[in-house]
Amino acid sequence: MGTNTFTKTKGLSLGLLLVVFVFLAVLPTLTQGYLTVLLTDILKFVILTVGWMMFAGPTGYISLATGAFYGLGFYMAAVFNGPLPFAVVIIIAGVAAFVVALLVGALTLRLRAAYFCIFTFALVLLIQSVVMEVERIVTQTRGRFVETETIEAAYWAMFIVAVATLLAAYLIRRSRHGLALQSIGEYEEAAAHSGINIVRTKIVTFAVGSLFMGMAGAIIATRRAYIDPGIAFSMNNTFLPVLMAMFGGMTNLIGPVIGAAVFTYIGEILLTRFPDLYMLIFGVVLILAIVFMPNGIVGLVQDVWRKLRGGRRAPA
Protein backbone atom coordinates (compact mmCIF):
# COMPACT_ATOMS: atom_id res chain seq x y z
CA MET A 1 0.00 0.00 0.00
CA GLY A 2 1.48 3.36 -1.02
CA THR A 3 1.78 6.25 1.37
CA ASN A 4 -0.42 8.28 -0.92
CA THR A 5 -3.52 6.11 -0.48
CA PHE A 6 -2.75 5.86 3.19
CA THR A 7 -2.90 9.59 3.75
CA LYS A 8 -5.96 9.79 1.54
CA THR A 9 -7.95 7.28 3.59
CA LYS A 10 -6.66 8.85 6.75
CA GLY A 11 -7.71 12.30 5.57
CA LEU A 12 -11.09 10.96 4.55
CA SER A 13 -11.80 9.35 7.89
CA LEU A 14 -10.58 12.44 9.73
CA GLY A 15 -12.94 14.56 7.66
CA LEU A 16 -15.78 12.18 8.34
CA LEU A 17 -14.98 12.29 12.03
CA LEU A 18 -15.08 16.09 11.94
CA VAL A 19 -18.48 16.10 10.22
CA VAL A 20 -19.91 13.71 12.84
CA PHE A 21 -18.34 15.78 15.59
CA VAL A 22 -19.83 19.06 14.35
CA PHE A 23 -23.19 17.43 13.71
CA LEU A 24 -23.35 15.99 17.23
CA ALA A 25 -22.15 19.25 18.75
CA VAL A 26 -24.89 21.39 17.23
CA LEU A 27 -27.61 18.74 17.37
CA PRO A 28 -29.66 20.10 20.30
CA THR A 29 -30.12 23.39 18.46
CA LEU A 30 -31.54 21.54 15.42
CA THR A 31 -33.98 19.19 17.11
CA GLN A 32 -35.59 19.12 20.48
CA GLY A 33 -36.67 16.64 23.07
CA TYR A 34 -36.63 12.96 22.29
CA LEU A 35 -33.68 12.71 19.93
CA THR A 36 -31.47 14.64 22.33
CA VAL A 37 -32.47 12.37 25.20
CA LEU A 38 -31.86 9.23 23.13
CA LEU A 39 -28.45 10.48 22.02
CA THR A 40 -27.53 11.34 25.60
CA ASP A 41 -28.29 7.73 26.53
CA ILE A 42 -26.24 6.41 23.62
CA LEU A 43 -23.32 8.62 24.62
CA LYS A 44 -23.66 7.43 28.20
CA PHE A 45 -23.21 3.84 27.07
CA VAL A 46 -20.38 4.83 24.74
CA ILE A 47 -18.60 6.28 27.78
CA LEU A 48 -19.29 3.24 29.97
CA THR A 49 -18.28 0.78 27.26
CA VAL A 50 -15.11 2.59 26.21
CA GLY A 51 -14.22 3.26 29.84
CA TRP A 52 -14.59 -0.44 30.60
CA MET A 53 -12.69 -1.45 27.49
CA MET A 54 -9.78 0.86 28.22
CA PHE A 55 -8.66 -1.64 30.84
CA ALA A 56 -10.37 -4.88 29.80
CA GLY A 57 -9.46 -4.64 26.12
CA PRO A 58 -5.67 -4.87 26.24
CA THR A 59 -5.29 -6.78 29.52
CA GLY A 60 -8.23 -9.20 29.50
CA TYR A 61 -9.04 -8.29 33.12
CA ILE A 62 -12.82 -8.25 33.32
CA SER A 63 -14.14 -5.60 35.67
CA LEU A 64 -17.72 -5.99 36.80
CA ALA A 65 -17.84 -2.75 38.75
CA THR A 66 -18.97 -0.34 36.01
CA GLY A 67 -22.35 0.06 37.70
CA ALA A 68 -20.62 0.87 40.99
CA PHE A 69 -18.60 3.77 39.61
CA TYR A 70 -21.50 4.99 37.54
CA GLY A 71 -23.75 4.86 40.59
CA LEU A 72 -21.20 6.65 42.73
CA GLY A 73 -21.12 9.53 40.26
CA PHE A 74 -24.91 9.43 40.10
CA TYR A 75 -25.15 9.82 43.83
CA MET A 76 -22.51 12.54 43.97
CA ALA A 77 -24.68 14.62 41.66
CA ALA A 78 -27.61 14.22 44.06
CA VAL A 79 -25.45 15.41 46.95
CA PHE A 80 -23.59 18.29 45.32
CA ASN A 81 -25.58 19.59 42.35
CA GLY A 82 -27.26 22.85 43.23
CA PRO A 83 -24.87 24.14 45.89
CA LEU A 84 -22.04 23.66 43.40
CA PRO A 85 -22.06 24.36 39.65
CA PHE A 86 -22.79 21.47 37.27
CA ALA A 87 -19.28 21.30 35.81
CA VAL A 88 -17.69 21.08 39.26
CA VAL A 89 -20.12 18.34 40.25
CA ILE A 90 -19.14 16.28 37.21
CA ILE A 91 -15.48 16.63 38.15
CA ILE A 92 -16.16 15.67 41.78
CA ALA A 93 -18.07 12.60 40.58
CA GLY A 94 -15.17 11.61 38.34
CA VAL A 95 -12.62 12.08 41.12
CA ALA A 96 -14.73 10.06 43.58
CA ALA A 97 -14.95 7.16 41.13
CA PHE A 98 -11.24 7.49 40.41
CA VAL A 99 -10.30 7.27 44.09
CA VAL A 100 -12.56 4.28 44.80
CA ALA A 101 -11.16 2.53 41.72
CA LEU A 102 -7.61 3.18 42.95
CA LEU A 103 -8.46 1.54 46.27
CA VAL A 104 -10.15 -1.45 44.64
CA GLY A 105 -7.27 -1.81 42.22
CA ALA A 106 -4.65 -1.59 44.96
CA LEU A 107 -6.44 -4.34 46.84
CA THR A 108 -7.08 -6.78 44.01
CA LEU A 109 -4.85 -6.11 41.04
CA ARG A 110 -1.73 -7.60 42.63
CA LEU A 111 -3.56 -10.96 42.72
CA ARG A 112 -4.80 -13.29 39.99
CA ALA A 113 -7.40 -11.96 37.57
CA ALA A 114 -10.13 -14.12 39.11
CA TYR A 115 -9.91 -12.22 42.42
CA PHE A 116 -10.33 -8.91 40.65
CA CYS A 117 -13.32 -10.23 38.76
CA ILE A 118 -15.04 -11.66 41.85
CA PHE A 119 -14.29 -8.64 43.99
CA THR A 120 -15.66 -6.17 41.47
CA PHE A 121 -18.70 -8.35 40.86
CA ALA A 122 -20.61 -7.41 43.99
CA LEU A 123 -18.99 -4.00 44.44
CA VAL A 124 -22.11 -2.29 43.15
CA LEU A 125 -24.14 -4.00 45.88
CA LEU A 126 -21.52 -3.15 48.50
CA ILE A 127 -21.36 0.56 47.64
CA GLN A 128 -25.13 0.62 47.49
CA SER A 129 -25.40 -0.74 51.02
CA VAL A 130 -22.68 1.58 52.30
CA VAL A 131 -24.48 4.60 50.88
CA MET A 132 -27.77 3.39 52.34
CA GLU A 133 -26.21 2.90 55.76
CA VAL A 134 -24.56 6.32 55.69
CA GLU A 135 -27.85 7.94 54.71
CA ARG A 136 -29.72 5.98 57.36
CA ILE A 137 -27.35 6.93 60.16
CA VAL A 138 -26.27 10.45 59.16
CA THR A 139 -29.19 12.04 57.34
CA GLN A 140 -31.91 9.52 58.21
CA THR A 141 -33.35 9.64 54.71
CA ARG A 142 -33.94 7.02 52.04
CA GLY A 143 -33.29 9.18 48.99
CA ARG A 144 -32.47 12.65 47.75
CA PHE A 145 -33.85 15.31 45.48
CA VAL A 146 -31.64 16.27 42.59
CA GLU A 147 -31.19 19.74 41.20
CA THR A 148 -32.12 19.09 37.55
CA GLU A 149 -30.42 20.48 34.46
CA THR A 150 -31.98 21.03 31.05
CA ILE A 151 -31.76 18.13 28.61
CA GLU A 152 -29.56 20.26 26.35
CA ALA A 153 -27.08 20.96 29.15
CA ALA A 154 -27.01 17.26 30.01
CA TYR A 155 -26.46 16.41 26.36
CA TRP A 156 -23.57 18.80 25.91
CA ALA A 157 -21.94 17.68 29.12
CA MET A 158 -22.28 14.06 28.05
CA PHE A 159 -20.93 14.91 24.62
CA ILE A 160 -17.84 16.58 26.07
CA VAL A 161 -17.19 13.68 28.46
CA ALA A 162 -17.70 11.16 25.63
CA VAL A 163 -15.19 12.97 23.42
CA ALA A 164 -12.77 13.12 26.34
CA THR A 165 -13.24 9.38 26.97
CA LEU A 166 -12.62 8.44 23.36
CA LEU A 167 -9.63 10.77 23.20
CA ALA A 168 -8.18 9.32 26.39
CA ALA A 169 -8.71 5.77 25.14
CA TYR A 170 -7.06 6.66 21.84
CA LEU A 171 -4.08 8.36 23.47
CA ILE A 172 -3.58 5.52 25.96
CA ARG A 173 -3.53 3.01 23.11
CA ARG A 174 -0.93 5.04 21.29
CA SER A 175 1.30 5.69 24.30
CA ARG A 176 4.05 3.75 26.05
CA HIS A 177 1.52 3.11 28.77
CA GLY A 178 -0.78 1.42 26.27
CA LEU A 179 2.07 -0.71 24.97
CA ALA A 180 2.83 -1.75 28.53
CA LEU A 181 -0.83 -2.70 29.03
CA GLN A 182 -0.80 -4.70 25.83
CA SER A 183 2.23 -6.67 26.92
CA ILE A 184 0.69 -7.28 30.36
CA GLY A 185 -2.30 -8.77 28.56
CA GLU A 186 -0.10 -11.00 26.46
CA TYR A 187 2.23 -12.30 29.13
CA GLU A 188 2.21 -10.68 32.53
CA GLU A 189 5.39 -12.24 33.82
CA ALA A 190 7.39 -11.31 30.74
CA ALA A 191 6.07 -7.76 30.99
CA ALA A 192 7.22 -7.56 34.61
CA HIS A 193 10.66 -8.79 33.60
CA SER A 194 10.99 -6.15 30.91
CA GLY A 195 10.77 -3.49 33.57
CA ILE A 196 7.10 -2.62 33.50
CA ASN A 197 5.56 -1.82 36.87
CA ILE A 198 2.60 -4.06 36.15
CA VAL A 199 0.58 -3.37 39.28
CA ARG A 200 0.80 0.39 38.92
CA THR A 201 0.03 0.29 35.19
CA LYS A 202 -3.06 -1.82 35.78
CA ILE A 203 -4.36 0.25 38.69
CA VAL A 204 -3.93 3.58 36.90
CA THR A 205 -5.71 2.41 33.75
CA PHE A 206 -8.55 0.91 35.72
CA ALA A 207 -8.96 4.15 37.67
CA VAL A 208 -8.87 6.35 34.56
CA GLY A 209 -11.63 4.30 32.93
CA SER A 210 -13.68 4.54 36.12
CA LEU A 211 -13.29 8.31 36.25
CA PHE A 212 -15.33 8.68 33.07
CA MET A 213 -17.96 6.25 34.32
CA GLY A 214 -18.47 8.41 37.42
CA MET A 215 -18.84 11.51 35.25
CA ALA A 216 -21.45 9.84 33.05
CA GLY A 217 -23.40 8.87 36.16
CA ALA A 218 -23.40 12.42 37.48
CA ILE A 219 -24.77 13.77 34.22
CA ILE A 220 -27.60 11.25 33.91
CA ALA A 221 -28.61 11.92 37.52
CA THR A 222 -29.46 15.52 36.73
CA ARG A 223 -32.26 14.38 34.44
CA ARG A 224 -34.20 13.06 37.43
CA ALA A 225 -35.78 15.01 40.24
CA TYR A 226 -35.44 12.27 42.87
CA ILE A 227 -33.06 9.36 43.34
CA ASP A 228 -32.32 6.73 45.97
CA PRO A 229 -29.52 4.16 46.20
CA GLY A 230 -31.75 1.56 44.53
CA ILE A 231 -32.03 3.73 41.42
CA ALA A 232 -28.41 4.84 41.41
CA PHE A 233 -26.81 1.40 41.66
CA SER A 234 -27.97 -1.09 39.10
CA MET A 235 -26.35 -4.27 37.82
CA ASN A 236 -27.53 -3.47 34.31
CA ASN A 237 -25.06 -0.61 34.08
CA THR A 238 -22.36 -3.20 34.69
CA PHE A 239 -23.63 -5.89 32.36
CA LEU A 240 -24.75 -3.85 29.36
CA PRO A 241 -21.38 -2.21 28.60
CA VAL A 242 -19.73 -5.65 28.62
CA LEU A 243 -22.28 -6.90 26.12
CA MET A 244 -21.93 -3.79 23.97
CA ALA A 245 -18.16 -4.16 23.85
CA MET A 246 -18.38 -7.86 23.01
CA PHE A 247 -20.94 -7.23 20.30
CA GLY A 248 -19.11 -4.30 18.77
CA GLY A 249 -15.65 -5.79 19.05
CA MET A 250 -12.75 -4.75 21.22
CA THR A 251 -9.98 -4.43 18.67
CA ASN A 252 -10.62 -0.74 17.98
CA LEU A 253 -12.68 2.18 19.25
CA ILE A 254 -15.40 2.07 16.59
CA GLY A 255 -16.65 -1.31 17.84
CA PRO A 256 -17.85 -0.20 21.28
CA VAL A 257 -19.44 2.91 19.80
CA ILE A 258 -21.43 0.78 17.35
CA GLY A 259 -22.31 -1.69 20.11
CA ALA A 260 -23.52 1.07 22.41
CA ALA A 261 -25.56 2.78 19.70
CA VAL A 262 -27.21 -0.41 18.42
CA PHE A 263 -28.16 -1.79 21.81
CA THR A 264 -29.30 1.50 23.30
CA TYR A 265 -31.57 1.98 20.31
CA ILE A 266 -32.94 -1.58 20.37
CA GLY A 267 -33.39 -1.18 24.11
CA GLU A 268 -35.33 2.01 23.56
CA ILE A 269 -37.76 0.16 21.29
CA LEU A 270 -38.12 -3.06 23.24
CA LEU A 271 -37.46 -2.19 26.87
CA THR A 272 -40.73 -0.45 27.66
CA ARG A 273 -42.93 -3.04 26.00
CA PHE A 274 -41.14 -6.37 26.41
CA PRO A 275 -38.47 -5.99 29.11
CA ASP A 276 -38.08 -9.75 29.67
CA LEU A 277 -37.82 -10.48 25.97
CA TYR A 278 -35.31 -7.66 25.56
CA MET A 279 -32.99 -9.10 28.18
CA LEU A 280 -33.46 -12.59 26.78
CA ILE A 281 -32.38 -11.37 23.35
CA PHE A 282 -29.39 -9.72 25.02
CA GLY A 283 -28.28 -13.00 26.48
CA VAL A 284 -28.65 -14.91 23.24
CA VAL A 285 -26.79 -12.25 21.26
CA LEU A 286 -24.00 -12.21 23.82
CA ILE A 287 -23.48 -15.97 23.62
CA LEU A 288 -23.64 -15.96 19.83
CA ALA A 289 -21.22 -13.03 19.67
CA ILE A 290 -18.69 -14.81 21.88
CA VAL A 291 -18.90 -18.06 19.94
CA PHE A 292 -19.18 -16.80 16.38
CA MET A 293 -17.78 -13.25 16.40
CA PRO A 294 -14.73 -13.26 18.68
CA ASN A 295 -13.77 -9.84 17.30
CA GLY A 296 -17.28 -8.43 17.34
CA ILE A 297 -19.29 -6.96 14.53
CA VAL A 298 -16.34 -4.81 13.43
CA GLY A 299 -14.11 -7.86 13.18
CA LEU A 300 -16.81 -9.66 11.22
CA VAL A 301 -17.16 -6.78 8.77
CA GLN A 302 -13.39 -6.64 8.36
CA ASP A 303 -13.29 -10.39 7.64
CA VAL A 304 -16.05 -10.13 5.05
CA TRP A 305 -14.39 -7.09 3.51
CA ARG A 306 -11.08 -8.92 3.28
CA LYS A 307 -12.77 -11.87 1.58
CA LEU A 308 -14.52 -9.59 -0.91
CA ARG A 309 -11.24 -7.90 -1.72
CA GLY A 310 -9.72 -11.25 -2.60
CA GLY A 311 -8.03 -12.05 0.68
CA ARG A 312 -4.54 -11.91 -0.79
CA ARG A 313 -3.05 -9.86 2.00
CA ALA A 314 -2.12 -11.48 5.27
CA PRO A 315 -4.55 -10.63 8.07
CA ALA A 316 -3.38 -7.79 10.28
Place this chain on the structure above:
Amino acid sequence: MVIFRDIIVTGLLLGGIYALVSVGLSLQYGVARVLNISHGEFIMVGAFITYTLFVSSANINPLISLVIAGIFTFIIGWILHTTLFRRLMDTSPTIEAFEGKSMLASFGLYYVVQNLGRIIWGSENRGFVFLNRTVTAAQIPLNRLVSLGVVIVIAIAFYFFLSHTRMGKAIRAAIQDRSTAGLMGVNIHGVLAICFALGLGLAGVAGSLISTILAIQTSMGLSYLVIAMIVVVLGGLGSISGAMIGGVILGLVSALVTYFQPSMTMIAYYVIFILLLLVRPKGIMGR
Protein backbone atom coordinates in the same frame (compact mmCIF):
# COMPACT_ATOMS: atom_id res chain seq x y z
CA MET B 1 -26.98 -16.94 75.82
CA VAL B 2 -30.27 -17.95 74.23
CA ILE B 3 -29.65 -15.30 71.60
CA PHE B 4 -26.29 -16.77 70.73
CA ARG B 5 -27.65 -20.28 70.64
CA ASP B 6 -30.33 -19.14 68.20
CA ILE B 7 -27.82 -17.28 66.06
CA ILE B 8 -25.55 -20.31 65.89
CA VAL B 9 -28.40 -22.67 65.06
CA THR B 10 -29.76 -20.35 62.36
CA GLY B 11 -26.27 -19.79 61.02
CA LEU B 12 -25.51 -23.49 60.76
CA LEU B 13 -28.81 -24.21 59.03
CA LEU B 14 -28.22 -21.37 56.58
CA GLY B 15 -24.55 -22.26 56.20
CA GLY B 16 -25.43 -25.74 54.96
CA ILE B 17 -27.26 -24.30 52.00
CA TYR B 18 -24.53 -21.75 51.32
CA ALA B 19 -22.02 -24.60 51.38
CA LEU B 20 -24.02 -26.58 48.83
CA VAL B 21 -24.27 -23.59 46.50
CA SER B 22 -20.59 -22.81 46.90
CA VAL B 23 -19.35 -26.36 46.35
CA GLY B 24 -21.21 -26.26 43.04
CA LEU B 25 -19.52 -23.04 42.01
CA SER B 26 -16.18 -24.29 43.25
CA LEU B 27 -16.45 -27.39 41.05
CA GLN B 28 -17.26 -25.24 38.06
CA TYR B 29 -14.47 -22.78 38.61
CA GLY B 30 -11.87 -25.01 40.20
CA VAL B 31 -12.12 -27.87 37.73
CA ALA B 32 -13.96 -26.70 34.62
CA ARG B 33 -12.49 -23.16 34.90
CA VAL B 34 -15.84 -21.52 34.22
CA LEU B 35 -16.55 -18.65 36.60
CA ASN B 36 -20.24 -19.23 36.20
CA ILE B 37 -22.23 -16.01 36.60
CA SER B 38 -25.42 -17.93 35.79
CA HIS B 39 -24.94 -20.30 38.75
CA GLY B 40 -27.50 -18.45 40.86
CA GLU B 41 -30.07 -18.65 38.10
CA PHE B 42 -30.06 -22.43 38.29
CA ILE B 43 -30.77 -22.14 42.00
CA MET B 44 -33.84 -20.20 40.92
CA VAL B 45 -34.73 -22.90 38.38
CA GLY B 46 -34.47 -25.61 41.05
CA ALA B 47 -36.59 -23.58 43.45
CA PHE B 48 -39.32 -22.94 40.92
CA ILE B 49 -39.42 -26.54 39.69
CA THR B 50 -40.00 -27.60 43.28
CA TYR B 51 -42.61 -24.92 43.78
CA THR B 52 -44.46 -25.77 40.58
CA LEU B 53 -44.51 -29.49 41.35
CA PHE B 54 -45.70 -28.81 44.89
CA VAL B 55 -48.59 -26.50 44.04
CA SER B 56 -49.64 -28.52 40.97
CA SER B 57 -52.36 -31.12 41.20
CA ALA B 58 -49.70 -33.81 41.60
CA ASN B 59 -48.60 -32.13 44.88
CA ILE B 60 -45.16 -33.72 44.83
CA ASN B 61 -43.16 -33.73 48.05
CA PRO B 62 -40.20 -31.28 47.84
CA LEU B 63 -37.87 -34.05 48.99
CA ILE B 64 -38.72 -35.93 45.79
CA SER B 65 -38.66 -32.79 43.63
CA LEU B 66 -35.17 -31.96 44.77
CA VAL B 67 -33.97 -35.10 43.02
CA ILE B 68 -35.92 -34.10 39.91
CA ALA B 69 -34.56 -30.54 40.06
CA GLY B 70 -31.03 -31.78 40.61
CA ILE B 71 -31.17 -34.20 37.67
CA PHE B 72 -32.77 -31.60 35.44
CA THR B 73 -30.12 -28.95 36.11
CA PHE B 74 -27.41 -31.62 35.86
CA ILE B 75 -28.57 -32.51 32.35
CA ILE B 76 -28.68 -28.85 31.36
CA GLY B 77 -25.17 -28.43 32.70
CA TRP B 78 -23.95 -31.42 30.73
CA ILE B 79 -25.50 -30.11 27.52
CA LEU B 80 -24.12 -26.61 28.09
CA HIS B 81 -20.63 -27.86 28.67
CA THR B 82 -20.51 -30.28 25.79
CA THR B 83 -21.86 -27.72 23.32
CA LEU B 84 -20.97 -24.20 24.41
CA PHE B 85 -18.01 -24.40 26.78
CA ARG B 86 -16.13 -27.19 25.02
CA ARG B 87 -16.31 -25.21 21.82
CA LEU B 88 -14.95 -22.14 23.58
CA MET B 89 -12.19 -24.24 25.12
CA ASP B 90 -11.17 -25.58 21.73
CA THR B 91 -10.99 -22.12 20.20
CA SER B 92 -9.15 -20.42 23.09
CA PRO B 93 -5.38 -20.27 22.81
CA THR B 94 -4.72 -20.21 26.57
CA ILE B 95 -6.56 -21.19 29.73
CA GLU B 96 -6.75 -17.51 30.75
CA ALA B 97 -8.42 -16.65 27.45
CA PHE B 98 -10.88 -19.47 28.07
CA GLU B 99 -11.64 -18.19 31.57
CA GLY B 100 -12.48 -14.77 30.19
CA LYS B 101 -14.60 -16.06 27.34
CA SER B 102 -16.46 -18.66 29.38
CA MET B 103 -17.27 -16.10 32.05
CA LEU B 104 -18.71 -13.75 29.46
CA ALA B 105 -20.70 -16.61 27.93
CA SER B 106 -22.09 -17.42 31.37
CA PHE B 107 -23.20 -13.78 31.50
CA GLY B 108 -25.29 -14.48 28.45
CA LEU B 109 -26.71 -17.57 30.15
CA TYR B 110 -27.54 -15.45 33.19
CA TYR B 111 -29.72 -13.24 31.04
CA VAL B 112 -31.27 -16.11 29.11
CA VAL B 113 -32.17 -18.26 32.13
CA GLN B 114 -33.34 -15.41 34.33
CA ASN B 115 -35.61 -13.94 31.71
CA LEU B 116 -36.96 -17.31 30.59
CA GLY B 117 -37.77 -17.85 34.25
CA ARG B 118 -39.50 -14.50 34.41
CA ILE B 119 -41.54 -15.23 31.29
CA ILE B 120 -42.60 -18.63 32.66
CA TRP B 121 -43.08 -17.85 36.36
CA GLY B 122 -43.53 -14.06 36.54
CA SER B 123 -41.71 -11.85 39.00
CA GLU B 124 -43.86 -12.04 42.14
CA ASN B 125 -42.81 -13.57 45.44
CA ARG B 126 -43.83 -17.21 45.70
CA GLY B 127 -43.80 -19.60 48.57
CA PHE B 128 -45.45 -22.68 50.02
CA VAL B 129 -45.75 -24.24 53.43
CA PHE B 130 -43.75 -27.37 54.05
CA LEU B 131 -43.04 -28.96 57.46
CA ASN B 132 -43.84 -25.70 59.14
CA ARG B 133 -43.37 -26.94 62.70
CA THR B 134 -40.65 -26.32 65.22
CA VAL B 135 -38.87 -28.99 67.20
CA THR B 136 -36.72 -29.22 70.34
CA ALA B 137 -36.36 -26.58 73.03
CA ALA B 138 -34.49 -24.31 70.66
CA GLN B 139 -37.61 -24.05 68.47
CA ILE B 140 -35.75 -25.10 65.34
CA PRO B 141 -38.03 -25.05 62.32
CA LEU B 142 -38.40 -28.61 61.06
CA ASN B 143 -38.01 -27.65 57.39
CA ARG B 144 -34.62 -26.06 58.09
CA LEU B 145 -33.51 -29.11 60.02
CA VAL B 146 -34.58 -31.40 57.17
CA SER B 147 -32.70 -29.29 54.64
CA LEU B 148 -29.58 -29.37 56.80
CA GLY B 149 -29.95 -33.15 56.95
CA VAL B 150 -30.17 -33.31 53.18
CA VAL B 151 -27.06 -31.13 52.86
CA ILE B 152 -25.14 -33.41 55.21
CA VAL B 153 -26.24 -36.53 53.31
CA ILE B 154 -25.18 -34.95 50.02
CA ALA B 155 -21.86 -33.84 51.48
CA ILE B 156 -21.08 -37.37 52.72
CA ALA B 157 -22.17 -38.95 49.45
CA PHE B 158 -20.09 -36.44 47.58
CA TYR B 159 -17.08 -37.14 49.73
CA PHE B 160 -17.33 -40.86 49.00
CA PHE B 161 -17.86 -40.15 45.32
CA LEU B 162 -14.65 -38.10 45.22
CA SER B 163 -12.53 -40.39 47.35
CA HIS B 164 -13.75 -43.88 46.46
CA THR B 165 -14.81 -43.94 42.82
CA ARG B 166 -12.78 -43.92 39.64
CA MET B 167 -14.58 -40.82 38.43
CA GLY B 168 -13.85 -39.09 41.74
CA LYS B 169 -10.21 -39.93 41.41
CA ALA B 170 -10.22 -38.54 37.87
CA ILE B 171 -11.81 -35.33 39.12
CA ARG B 172 -9.23 -34.95 41.86
CA ALA B 173 -6.47 -35.54 39.34
CA ALA B 174 -7.97 -32.93 37.03
CA ILE B 175 -8.10 -30.40 39.90
CA GLN B 176 -4.39 -30.89 40.53
CA ASP B 177 -3.17 -30.80 36.93
CA ARG B 178 -5.57 -31.19 34.09
CA SER B 179 -3.11 -31.68 31.26
CA THR B 180 -1.12 -34.34 33.10
CA ALA B 181 -4.37 -36.02 34.09
CA GLY B 182 -5.25 -36.07 30.40
CA LEU B 183 -1.91 -37.71 29.62
CA MET B 184 -2.60 -40.37 32.25
CA GLY B 185 -5.62 -41.51 30.28
CA VAL B 186 -8.30 -39.48 32.03
CA ASN B 187 -11.05 -38.51 29.61
CA ILE B 188 -10.58 -34.86 30.41
CA HIS B 189 -13.52 -33.53 28.39
CA GLY B 190 -15.81 -36.00 30.12
CA VAL B 191 -14.50 -35.05 33.57
CA LEU B 192 -14.90 -31.34 32.94
CA ALA B 193 -18.43 -31.80 31.65
CA ILE B 194 -19.30 -33.93 34.69
CA CYS B 195 -17.89 -31.31 37.04
CA PHE B 196 -19.74 -28.47 35.39
CA ALA B 197 -22.95 -30.50 35.36
CA LEU B 198 -22.50 -31.56 38.98
CA GLY B 199 -22.08 -27.91 39.90
CA LEU B 200 -25.38 -27.01 38.29
CA GLY B 201 -27.01 -30.10 39.78
CA LEU B 202 -25.99 -28.94 43.26
CA ALA B 203 -27.36 -25.49 42.47
CA GLY B 204 -30.67 -27.07 41.51
CA VAL B 205 -30.81 -29.10 44.72
CA ALA B 206 -29.91 -26.03 46.79
CA GLY B 207 -32.70 -24.11 45.08
CA SER B 208 -35.12 -26.89 45.93
CA LEU B 209 -34.15 -26.70 49.59
CA ILE B 210 -34.33 -22.92 49.66
CA SER B 211 -37.88 -23.03 48.31
CA THR B 212 -38.99 -25.09 51.32
CA ILE B 213 -37.65 -22.46 53.73
CA LEU B 214 -37.88 -18.99 52.22
CA ALA B 215 -40.02 -17.05 49.80
CA ILE B 216 -38.69 -17.33 46.26
CA GLN B 217 -38.74 -15.01 43.28
CA THR B 218 -37.19 -15.16 39.81
CA SER B 219 -34.60 -12.51 40.74
CA MET B 220 -33.31 -14.51 43.72
CA GLY B 221 -30.25 -15.96 41.97
CA LEU B 222 -27.93 -12.98 42.15
CA SER B 223 -27.79 -12.73 45.93
CA TYR B 224 -26.87 -16.41 46.25
CA LEU B 225 -24.28 -16.05 43.52
CA VAL B 226 -22.62 -13.19 45.39
CA ILE B 227 -22.46 -15.30 48.54
CA ALA B 228 -21.11 -18.30 46.63
CA MET B 229 -18.42 -16.20 44.96
CA ILE B 230 -17.20 -14.83 48.28
CA VAL B 231 -17.30 -18.30 49.83
CA VAL B 232 -15.26 -19.75 46.98
CA VAL B 233 -12.54 -17.15 47.56
CA LEU B 234 -12.81 -17.63 51.33
CA GLY B 235 -12.34 -21.36 51.03
CA GLY B 236 -9.62 -21.11 48.43
CA LEU B 237 -10.23 -21.03 44.65
CA GLY B 238 -10.91 -24.57 43.52
CA SER B 239 -10.95 -26.16 46.98
CA ILE B 240 -14.08 -28.21 47.58
CA SER B 241 -13.59 -28.75 51.31
CA GLY B 242 -12.73 -25.05 51.59
CA ALA B 243 -16.03 -24.13 49.97
CA MET B 244 -17.83 -26.34 52.47
CA ILE B 245 -16.15 -24.70 55.47
CA GLY B 246 -16.45 -21.22 53.98
CA GLY B 247 -20.17 -21.73 53.41
CA VAL B 248 -20.75 -22.55 57.05
CA ILE B 249 -18.64 -19.57 58.17
CA LEU B 250 -20.57 -17.19 55.95
CA GLY B 251 -23.85 -18.68 57.17
CA LEU B 252 -22.85 -17.93 60.76
CA VAL B 253 -21.74 -14.40 59.89
CA SER B 254 -24.95 -13.81 58.00
CA ALA B 255 -27.07 -15.01 60.95
CA LEU B 256 -25.09 -12.86 63.38
CA VAL B 257 -25.29 -9.67 61.34
CA THR B 258 -28.91 -10.22 60.37
CA TYR B 259 -29.81 -10.48 64.02
CA PHE B 260 -28.34 -7.07 64.87
CA GLN B 261 -28.68 -5.08 61.63
CA PRO B 262 -30.01 -6.88 58.52
CA SER B 263 -29.03 -4.09 56.10
CA MET B 264 -25.37 -4.56 56.99
CA THR B 265 -24.95 -8.14 55.72
CA MET B 266 -23.39 -7.18 52.38
CA ILE B 267 -20.98 -4.85 54.18
CA ALA B 268 -20.05 -7.63 56.60
CA TYR B 269 -19.36 -10.03 53.71
CA TYR B 270 -17.10 -7.48 52.09
CA VAL B 271 -15.25 -6.73 55.30
CA ILE B 272 -14.40 -10.44 55.46
CA PHE B 273 -13.52 -10.43 51.78
CA ILE B 274 -11.20 -7.41 52.11
CA LEU B 275 -9.48 -8.82 55.20
CA LEU B 276 -9.02 -12.09 53.36
CA LEU B 277 -7.43 -10.43 50.34
CA LEU B 278 -5.08 -8.49 52.61
CA VAL B 279 -4.09 -11.33 54.91
CA ARG B 280 -4.53 -14.64 53.14
CA PRO B 281 -5.65 -14.29 49.53
CA LYS B 282 -5.32 -17.99 48.81
CA GLY B 283 -8.14 -18.76 51.22
CA ILE B 284 -8.59 -21.15 54.11
CA MET B 285 -7.80 -24.37 52.28
CA GLY B 286 -5.92 -22.86 49.33
CA ARG B 287 -2.61 -24.29 48.25
